Amino acid sequence: QGLPKLAQKKTYKVGFAQTESNNPWRLAQTKSMQDEAKKLGWQLVYTDAAGSAAKQVSDVDSMIAQRVDAIFLAPREEKPLAAAVKKARAAGIPVILLDRTVDPKLAKPGVDYVTFIGSDFVQEGQRAADWLAKKTNGKATIIELEGTTGSSPANDRKTGFDTYIKKFPGMKIVASQSGDFARDKGRQVMETLLQAHPDVTAVYAHNDEMALGAIAALEAAGKQPGKDVTVVSIDGEKDALQAIIDGKLGATVECNPRFGPKAYETLIRYARGDKIPAKIINPDRFFDANNAKASLSTSY
């Protein structure tokens, strides 16, 4: 039996199960979902799992119990949240995944959930690597600042980047440690790693916040980010673009958190009965010195 149907109505009661709210990216994502719902005059049931996959599943449960028309789920983890997806389908409620996906072995698009809308974390890692390779002509001593240990963006962005630079013998990662996607932690880790590896020439951070922390650390250590050390990261938040403009950050791969419009539009099309692709990858931009200034206003 296939996906649950969704009647065509002019307003819906939908759920948005957020993972956490502890970084600008997540805030921007939530805001976009809420603003768009308001604009459409839909009713939004918002829950926040505070970083716990288990709680996120029970959040979805409470949405099911409230008989929402559809659920937008930003899964914290690939595997545990597959359970939530299945429960929703069993209850006849269509699900659309945002930002992160669930384990394809456990739940399939078009069968268990409508579709996945978001970025490709692996690809983000590759794009960052590609830019760095070009920028440094394949020669770099790299410190990598990983995201929250065990989270899928952290794992995928590492895979994407690390495998890509294998092609370049001149590029080696001398240290790779977690900065928890946070500025302060990123700064502290960077400060320390700098002591052990003063010869570093490049930094790859799994998100902008850590990159900004790393930049602070570099400056404190008397190095010139952008000159002595090239920094590249992911997300494309305002502060990051400003840093690019100031010549401190080299580049950042956009990971657009503004899901609202695309998400609701997709649901409407689904209700209308249109054919929905299994994956809707955000057309993520890429920011560097060339376009940072121009894009500043449109970044989050």
Place this chain on the structure above:
Amino acid sequence: MNDAQPLLVMEGITKTFPGVLALQDASLHVGQGEVHALIGQNGAGKSTLIKILTGAYRRDRGTVRLAGQEVDFHSPQAAQRGGISTIYQEVNLVGFRSVAENVFLGREPRRGLFIDWRAMNAEARRLLERFGVRVDVTRPLASYSVAVQQMVAIARAVSFQSRLVIMDEPTSSLDDREVETLFGVIRQLKGDGVGVVFVSHRLDELYAVCDRVTIMRDGRTVDERAMGDISKLELVAKMLGKEIGEVRREGETAFERSGPPGETLLEAWHLRTGPALKDASLNVRAGEIVGLAGLLGSGRSETARAIFGADDLTGGELRVNGAPARFRSPAGAIARGIGFCSEDRKTEGIIPHMTVRENLTLALLPALARSGVVDAARQAEIVDRFIAQLGIKTAGPDQKIRELSGGNQQKVLLARWLCLNPELLILDEPTRGIDVGAKAEIQRLLSELAREGLGVLMISSELEELAEGSNRVVVLREGRTVTELSREELTQDRIMAAMAQDPSPLAVTGAPEGGARG
């Protein structure tokens, strides 16, 4: 004694604590069915010797033989299994748990996997009856008085059917009649061939029940005799290490009556704090020692605590130096020159981990400080003086108070108040657990201070002390002042009579079986 085979032989026992040589080649011999007194000054090493026997401490050297076999208990359990049960100096039970549980903890009667509450409570009730204790055995032990708690500890120890029962100052919180019951039990034990080691600072008690006595001084065993062959005088002389001549005549307390009292320091009218204290009135004048008498649970402590602001008054009024006073906390009372020494040294007296110095000067600190900073030199000077004056046995002002013997802790606590030069001193059982020597010193000190104008309110379970030491005695019964005995009428019998008059016994309604609160 029928020493076919001595029950217990401890030889050459030596024990050192950091900075203290507690025991030095001490020995102890107890025969079957023998009641053996163990006496010595505070800090002589009695409790330590006992704790070594029961495996609470490990000895450095020495041998212990029980019924011929060499034994070395590593833990109290081991000793208990070996047939030795102990009543420790400080009542050591679990207040939250029911009376019955406290009696049977560790050997609960079971049905299959489960505790047989019915049997346990019944058995506990029966056992306590033997001691004339009629209480609801399913109630938390903490809701009963120190006296009841002590009796429970005794019942527990006896119920083990041990070969040897050790009692470290079991009577210090019992009144005369309870002591008599205890003696009855001891004689029964004796009859059953059980050996008993009995520690007490009350000499008459020793003569009343003991067959032999071992005298300790400074961690050594200085003599062992048949109780009959040694006079009180000689006994005291030996434990103090003095010549008989130096020791004052037996039986007499060290009080010297003070002159005519001065103006009234304290008036208390119809004090009430709750069920324990309903209506107590008394007054203390400068330069006199007023005794406060009553049976255990009669509310003496509550009266003291009420005056000192430790418990909130729910009724009645206080006047200090004629002016009405109401203390919300002890600090307030202290500020008005009142000091209070609680009966419960362990839980309301010492700060275990602090040094003798800090414990001694705790109440004095504000006076010792210039803008919040303690004047170390003055502090040291005062501490040294009081250690010398009260003959406190300690390795030095920096020794932790918990490492002092019971009696010496008591002295430090007395010094805590004396160093304040209070106008009025309230003492709850001030000489409880204090050796005859120290006791005499303290009594002398009190009357000396009284002669210099200090007013003293003294709670004591020792009628002799009250009769000899007080200018007047106020008697409480069930939370009410019943009478006041003047200088002339002061005799032990009259105090006893006033205290005990038709003590209305009441058995507490039995609670639901197995009514242990989880």
Place this chain on the structure above:
Amino acid sequence: MSLLNPPRELARDRRARAVSLLQRYGVLVALALLILFGALRYPGFLSAYNVFTVLGYNSMFGLIALGMTFVIMTGGIDLSVGSIAAFASVIGALLSPHGLWPALLGAVAAATLLGLVNGLLIAYARILPFITTLAMLLAARGLALLFANNQSVSVDYDHGFTALGQGNVGGVPFTAVLLGVAYVLGALLLRATPFGRHVLAVGGNEEAARLMGLNVERVKVLVYTLSGALAGLAGVILASQFGAGQPTEGLGWELTAIAAVVVGGTLLTGGLGSVGSTLVGVLLLGIIFNILNFENGRGTISLSAYWQSVIRGAFLLLVVVLQNRLTRRAAGGGS
């Protein structure tokens, strides 16, 4: 011959009994009120689906809080339960291809081992519970990540492992049943067996318990081992219910459990407490989350995660202050 028992005993008695009833059932009343509130305010709140999923989710906290109750009654504390649960979920997931029982036993055994280590360090190395279990909180998390190699581990669906977390008997999820059974046994253990009494004795007065010949060390080792085992069970449920071993899960579970125990009226200082009211405490704190979600569903307001934590804090404050008033009056006077 009468040894005191002054009238006050009787007075104290009646009040104490009355209050201890109020105290035992005060939390229950609060829970009832909260449920009533939810039932009246939110459609679907009392639906079988909501009730059972809430029970299923909170069964994990329930089990952990049960172990925590015993630990706290000895006067100790166990901060490592969250990490141990995460660790067990990973082991369970790794073993799931061998079927439910091997995985269950294996994972619980592994967790029990960590609990045992806690116990041994506390009882014999005499390191304070707070520090010992704080270290284990780090160590178990590390182990979980190592075994899982930093990613959540998917469970095997074909050999019955997920039955535990997702199966049910007549609509009632296994997890809920398991929770009930665990608490019945727990209550028996505490009230009816010597071990239970010894736990309370050790918490009530450790020195006395030792002098009275209890093997205090053994009691301590056992409670921490028990706590580890129950955390392990919770971990297996976590893996089985959500289909993955999750090395990063369980953050702050220890605090939830401790809060539940205290809300239930067990003294953090040890020696006094009840198992049943811990369960009530767990549900009380658990249902708050559920209610907040439903509140957001009414569309009137949308409480941010931030407001939610403020409200939860305020709620906890309210409950413990009330609880404390009762407890203190119950303990009233008793020296």
Place this chain on the structure above:
Amino acid sequence: MADSNAGPVAPQAPGRARQRAGWWRGHTQIHAALAALVLLFLFNALFTPHFLSVQTLNVNLTQVATTVIVAVGMTLVIATGGIDLSVGALMAISGALAPMLFGHPPFGNAALGVLLAFTVPVLVAGGFGLFNGTLITRFGLQPFIATLILFIAGRGIAQVMTNGQLQTFANAPFQYIGLGRPFGIPFQVILMLAVVALFAWIMARTVFGRYVLAVGGNEAAARLAGVPVQRVKLLVYTISGLLSGVAGLIVIAINSSSDANQVGLNMELDAIAAVAVGGTPLTGGRATILGTLLGALIIQLIRFTLLAKGVPDAAALVVKAAIILLAVYVQRQQH
């Protein structure tokens, strides 16, 4: 009177001498901590490249400064037999407040804005500390639970104030507290040393210091000896709050941004660990400020070593746990 029956008055010198002797005997635990620190230092000096450099020293000291400042307050709290779980949340609140003040200074007076930014947040944090103290003294809540309430709600409050948004800024005069380098020494390091010295002195020399230990050592006895128990408790929690407030300012100053979600995260655990590793038993009644400083440095060096050696996160957790236990074990001898 007491003077009149004065015994032999001891000359003062010996008194002082004994005090010093006492100080050493009383502080054996810091010898252990010192040894541990030296070992770690030597290890790094030998095996960590570029370790012996002013740079490295600065990095470690600046990173540890906030932990030390918070841990000093925690030491006082723990000495009274309490604990403060709210420190991290209070850092977040103070950190969230400051930028609002110098960001929109009253009457557009920048100087005034900075002045307020240095004082108001710290006082507010102190106020919350006072709140903790009140829950404990007036309502008789157990410290763990009392402070757990702000642990949960406090960060939420900070997030609500900022709506969770990052506040980024550049304000040299304010950021001096985190970036200033008088005589080349990082300002927060000077601040840290000042705080340590001040409170070490207070504990050693003042009446308050003794009161703190007395309350932790035996509350009932302290009260009967006239110690203002309630006031002492209120004060230590307030101090803990104030110091947390200061730490919060430092953190945001270094980062030129205030993130209510991150500032002070897990600080409570770091601080408590520092106190324990430093040799202050969590049971109260004893305390060593110097030890706390050493404890924090030890943990900092461990963190540094593990990172510098590139030990993966997961393994690092296990190692850190082991070393903390070891350090505490070494000291627990003298109890």
